Amino acid sequence: MDTRFKPPRELPVSDGISKIKDLEARAVLVDMEEGVVNQLLKGPLSNLFKSRQCITGISGSGNNWAHGHDVYGPQYGEAILEKIQSEAEKCESLQSFNILHSLGGGTGSGLGSYIMEALHDNYSGVLRISVPVFPSKDDDVVTSPYNSMLAVKSLVDHADCVLPIENEALCEILDKMEVRKLRSPTLYVPKPSKGKKHPSGKGFDAMNEIVANLLLHLTSSVRFDGSLNVDLNELTTNLVPFPKLHFLMSSMSPALHGPSHENAAQLPTVNQLFTDVILHKNQLVKGNPLACTYLASAFLFRGSQSNVSDLSANICHLRQRMKMVHWNPEGFKIGHCFRPPLHAPQALLCLANNTCIRNPFKRMKKRFEKLFKKRVYVHHYAEYMDLGTFALALDSLEDLIEHYGEHEGPLMLRQFA
Amino acid sequence: MRDCVRARVRERERMGVVVLQVGQGGNQFGLSLFDALFSLTSSLANEFFREPRRSADLPRARAVLIDSEPKVVAAVKRRSRAMGYWRYGPYSSYTEDSGSGNNWAKGFCRLGPSWQDALSDLVRREVEMCDIFDGFITSQSLAGGTGAGIGSYLLEVLKDEYPSCNTLSHCIWPLEGECTVQYYNVVLSIAHLCDVVDGLLLVKNETLMSTCKKALGIQRPSFDDMNTVGARALASVLVPAYYQTKPKLTGLLKSSGKAATTCKVKSSDCQSQMMSSTQVRILSDLVTGLCSHPKYRMLALRNTPQVPTGLDNSTTHPWKSHLKQLKQMLYMEPSWAMESTSSVHGHKCTSDYSAFRKIDRCVANLLVLRGKGSSDADVSLLEDKALYPVWSKDPLMVATNTAPLGDFHIFASLLSNCSSAIAPAAHALSRARAMHASKAYLYQYAKHGLSMDDFDTSFEAIEAVLEQYREL
Numbered sequence: 001m002d003t004r005f006k007p008p009r010e011l012p013v014s015d016g017i018s019k020i021k022d023l024e025a026r027a028v029l030v031d032m033e034e035g036v037v038n039q040l041l042k043g044p045l046s047n048l049f050k051s052r053q054c055i056t057g058i059s060g061s062g063n064n065w066a067h068g069h070d071v072y073g074p075q076y077g078e079a080i081l082e083k084i085q086s087e088a089e090k091c092e093s094l095q096s097f098n099i100l101h102s103l104g105g106g107t108g109s110g111l112g113s114y115i116m117e118a119l120h121d122n123y124s125g126v127l128r129i130s131v132p133v134f135p136s137k138d139d140d141v142v143t144s145p146y147n148s149m150l151a152v153k154s155l156v157d158h159a160d161c162v163l164p165i166e167n168e169a170l171c172e173i174l175d176k177m178e179v180r181k182l183r184s185p186t187l188y189v190p191k192p193s194k195g196k197k198h199p200s201g202k203g204f205d206a207m208n209e210i211v212a213n214l215l216l217h218l219t220s221s222v223r224f225d226g227s228l229n230v231d232l233n234e235l236t237t238n239l240v241p242f243p244k245l246h247f248l249m250s251s252m253s254p255a256l257h258g259p260s261h262e263n264a265a266q267l268p269t270v271n272q273l274f275t276d277v278i279l280h281k282n283q284l285v286k287g288n289p290l291a292c293t294y295l296a297s298a299f300l301f302r303g304s305q306s307n308v309s310d311l312s313a314n315i316c317h318l319r320q321r322m323k324m325v326h327w328n329p330e331g332f333k334i335g336h337c338f339r340p341p342l343h344a345p346q347a348l349l350c351l352a353n354n355t356c357i358r359n360p361f362k363r364m365k366k367r368f369e370k371l372f373k374k375r376v377y378v379h380h381y382a383e384y385m386d387l388g389t390f391a392l393a394l395d396s397l398e399d400l401i402e403h404y405g406e407h408e409g410p411l412m413l414r415q416f417a
Numbered sequence: 418m419r420d421c422v423r424a425r426v427r428e429r430e431r432m433g434v435v436v437l438q439v440g441q442g443g444n445q446f447g448l449s450l451f452d453a454l455f456s457l458t459s460s461l462a463n464e465f466f467r468e469p470r471r472s473a474d475l476p477r478a479r480a481v482l483i484d485s486e487p488k489v490v491a492a493v494k495r496r497s498r499a500m501g502y503w504r505y506g507p508y509s510s511y512t513e514d515s516g517s518g519n520n521w522a523k524g525f526c527r528l529g530p531s532w533q534d535a536l537s538d539l540v541r542r543e544v545e546m547c548d549i550f551d552g553f554i555t556s557q558s559l560a561g562g563t564g565a566g567i568g569s570y571l572l573e574v575l576k577d578e579y580p581s582c583n584t585l586s587h588c589i590w591p592l593e594g595e596c597t598v599q600y601y602n603v604v605l606s607i608a609h610l611c612d613v614v615d616g617l618l619l620v621k622n623e624t625l626m627s628t629c630k631k632a633l634g635i636q637r638p639s640f641d642d643m644n645t646v647g648a649r650a651l652a653s654v655l656v657p658a659y660y661q662t663k664p665k666l667t668g669l670l671k672s673s674g675k676a677a678t679t680c681k682v683k684s685s686d687c688q689s690q691m692m693s694s695t696q697v698r699i700l701s702d703l704v705t706g707l708c709s710h711p712k713y714r715m716l717a718l719r720n721t722p723q724v725p726t727g728l729d730n731s732t733t734h735p736w737k738s739h740l741k742q743l744k745q746m747l748y749m750e751p752s753w754a755m756e757s758t759s760s761v762h763g764h765k766c767t768s769d770y771s772a773f774r775k776i777d778r779c780v781a782n783l784l785v786l787r788g789k790g791s792s793d794a795d796v797s798l799l800e801d802k803a804l805y806p807v808w809s810k811d812p813l814m815v816a817t818n819t820a821p822l823g824d825f826h827i828f829a830s831l832l833s834n835c836s837s838a839i840a841p842a843a844h845a846l847s848r849a850r851a852m853h854a855s856k857a858y859l860y861q862y863a864k865h866g867l868s869m870d871d872f873d874t875s876f877e878a879i880e881a882v883l884e885q886y887r888e889l
Contacts, residue, residue: 093514225488227640228595229441233518237562238597241857296597307639308592309626315594327855330848332594333519 025049026091028083030115032057032072032107053087055080061106065147066384068110076111081118088123095222096127096232098215099159103151104135104144113154120158127232130159131211134285134360136168137367143377145367146390152364153393155247156400161236162247163214163351166285166360170207173255176281210255213341214284217252217349220302220337227308230300230335238333239296239353245403249289249352251282257343270306273348274299274314278322285360292356293323293408300335303346308336325407355408358401365397433547434464434655434699435540436480436554439571440564441489442589443557444482445640448493449648450556450587451478455503457649457823458656464699465655466503467546476503479547481539482510483571485517485528485563511539517562521602522867524566525609532567533574540575552583552700554655555614557606560591560599565606569613576613583700585716586614587651590621590841598858600848601872607842608875611714611882615704618716619838620647632723649823650720653830654703658785658816660695661792697816703783706814707834712885713780717837718830719746725824736786736794739829743784744798747777747835778889779804779835781812788827791817799831806889836886846879 025048031037034056040049055076061068088094097119101108112132119128132155135144155162221230240246253268253276268276277299280288301311311334324331341347372378372390381387438447454465455476466476478497482490482505490510497504511532517524544550553575557564572584588606591599610617625646629638633646697703708714721742726735782804786794796815805812822828852858853872862872 095516225492227445229486229488231486231516231518233516233520234561234596237518237520237858237861240861241852241855243860298597307637308643309630309637309639312592312594312626319594327851327857328597330593330600331597333597334595 023048025053026087027053028080028087029054030056030076030080030107030111032068032111033060034058053083055083061110062380063104063141063143063147064106064380064384065110065113065143065150066381066389068106068108068112069114069150070110070384072107072111073114077114077118080115081122084119088126094123094126096129096160097123099128099130099132101130102133102135103148104133104139104141105147108132109147109151113151113158116154116158127160127236128158129232130155130162131215132162132164134164134166134364136166137363143371143380145364145371146377146381148364149368149397150389150393152361152400153396156244156396160246161232161240163218163250164247164285164357164360165211165214165250167207169284169286170210172281172286173210173284174206177256206256210252210284213255213343213347214250214252214349216341217300217302217347218351220339220341221300221335224337224339226335226337226339228334228336230298230333234333235298235351239298239351241295241328241353242403244400245295245353245407247353247357247400249287249350249354249357250284251277251279251350251352252284253277253282253348254344255282267345270301270303270310270346270348271314271317273301273346274318277348277350278318278352285357287354287356287359289352289354289356290321290323292354292358293325294331295325295353295355295407296328296331296333297322297350297352297354298333298335300337300349300351301346302337302348303340303344304338305346308334311336355404358404358408361397361401365394365401368394432464432549432551432698433467433479433544434551434554435543435547436465436478436556437483437540437568437571438480438493439483439555439557439568440561441484441558442561443555443564443568444484444489444493446558446587446589446644446647447480447482447556448496449641449644450651451480451497451503452500453645453648453652454655457652458820464551475501477506477509478503479543480505480509481536481543482512483532483536483563483567484510484512485515485524485567487512487514506543509539509543511535517566518861519560519596519598519602520562520861520865521566521569521598521605522862522865524562524568525570525605526566526866528563529567529570529574533570536571537574537578541578544579550579550582551698552579552585552615552704554700555584555586556589557586558589558591559603559606560589560596561602564589565602569606569609572610572613583616583704584614585616585618585700585704586610587618587620589647590619590623592622592626595622598852598861600845601852601858601862603845604849604879605867605872605875607882608878611878615700615714616708616716616834617714618651618718618832619841620650620718621841628723646723650718650830653720653787653822653828654697654718654783654785654832655699656818656822658697658787658818660697660814660816697783697785702814703832707781707783707832710780712882713834715834715836715838715842715882715886717777717833717835719743719833720828720830721746722825722828726827735788735827736790736829739827740794740796740798743829743831744801746831747779747804747833748775776804777833777835777837778806778886779812779833780806780809780889781814781834783814783816783832785830785832786815786817787820787822787825787829789819789821791819791827836889839883839886842879843883846876846883850876 027049029037029049037054037056041051057072061072099112099116101112103109116128135141135148239248253273276282278290283289299311299315315332315334378387436447438444451465465479467479469475469477482493484490490512494505517528555568555572557568559565572586622643625643626638628646629635629642635642707716721739782799784796784799800813859869
């Protein structure tokens, strides 16, 4: 299960049939405070995690990327790598590292960046997939604009594939589910959690459940049979045409439990899933991909009620609404896994490399510049790092925005013009 | 029957063909193929199947299953066992866990070489279980990394290890939008395969899907449905059929170089005394006769009917209408300009593309007719000189078998060395060039050792093939 302060850890990959007490997550949990990790080790899923998989500090990173990256990185780096090594050795064939972290604070972003760089050095042949939580505009961490900007540079340089998440987008998805619940009372909506809540009032548990579904869906082809298997390597090959343009918009339909099975008539058809998944309201990062250009996209379907002709037919229809980049008018990847998710009889995940990803980066840049103009809090960072790092990070972000911008524009081939 | 002919008949019965199934698409299709081969005739038991060690066991498919991840091969083997008529050999597969990431370069430049020894051994073991080895048929998809990349590499290796044996490559052409980098993989595969296989049979998923929908009324065909149609089509030229007269093969006679795993040596004495009815020797005759010219290797397969017709429902001249249908099919592949504007799911407006109708000119054709009266059928429609270039001597080979093909009382197949591949190959080439010009995805291929120049070489090779066929 994911937590708000996502420590970096590998995804658990198992058959999901054995009793939970026999399973151990392929994970390394890192946090510079003990509270969250200790909670996990005592909580309902405590059997999944052993204390030897955890590295904790005591005093936290003070919401300071530089503290996480330049102090704790060197301090804990070796120990972390050892733990990663011991988990990696247990894998017969290591596919990828999935790094789950938030970019607003100090540990997930700073130490997370350090770990990403170390993985690149030590395991260059293994995919590094990051699922970072981008800070929202009402983030309660004042230094989050600095932390996220500095972390993004690391993601640009060292990750193979990034699936950003914005809490605001998750909240909106949950909002819509609550509205739907008013109309159909049997609709399942996760109960608000008792613990810490997002400023919007939504529980983190519900939001994390959406992200957990994303990760489960992403790896479904690796775990189960299908007529068109898609593993993680295939995703990066197909969706990342240029090395630095590896930030993907993700969306799912349904994102969470759909209508209960008593209302079979309300179950979405496969066509409905396809229509839903490209809408801006279902994206896990705020943005409207239909208004921008697709460099490539992947549609991963789970369920056995539909087959390749349904998927292919829907792709044909969607193409008419999507602006594809001129050199890749048929830039689609289809995946089909027979096993549906636990929460619905069929589901669709769309991963899109779309130029609208510039928007969250532009927002990030704006927030950063607002703060940095007055050099607010900068002295905290100067304690641990060279201030030139900010300039480098800003350059990197601007390059990224520009590079994506090059593929936007009127020179799109409309396939059915 | 003269002794040498009796011996030759016996040898034919003991000849073996090894099928190499590579990648997900290749393995899924291979399962359907063996199923079709087994159910459509029993006399193939020795060519595509071998007896198990214990007679109580099921016959074993002469196959080698290869994939870069284990799930598909495991599922295919499980399904063969579950069907209960035949099965794959327990040690006839090679899988790893790495996946090839839809990356042709990873398959061809990395995984292929590192698996070479293991695959060679596996193939050799299967080949040695043939009393007389006729050659390979490969089943692979061109869209991904394993079937396309590792498949291409393996065929190069086998060309060296078995220089005198023939290979027919059954290549599945992907649907649009199956895979973003599919055009790179398709172009790279064809460019390499053309040099090492004898015949390249391209089968489009789109065509199979269309057949399922229009001819079979399956509204939402699955891959299984499509593979069943494709497998029946291929099996229809592989199961026994007989030439009326000895075909005048324009190819070179192949002689064996190795001891145990050789192809047959043709004795000219036996040939001259052959009876008028000669069995089609699956690979040797098929590919040597059809693909004797080194620059013309592209094959297409058409057949009719798609749905079994009862004997009572046959018209007075059933063969005439089927042969007419086959000839019309040579017109039916519209130019790519039309195909790209019509959706996968139908509606090819006949009045629209009549202006674009061009016949697929053929270098040579193998016509296989099955069912009552097949040996008397009038094949002159397909002897039409307009179909062939002037330099192609005796381009039409006709083989027949009065036995029906499974449920089909009457069945006609046309395996053509023809220009059907021009349109899709040209489309793939133009898409690949567009991506290449933008340098899209090239770093993924460069990571595994494939440079921009390597792409250029492949583009030129495809251009050369297209040029040849355009000149027909």
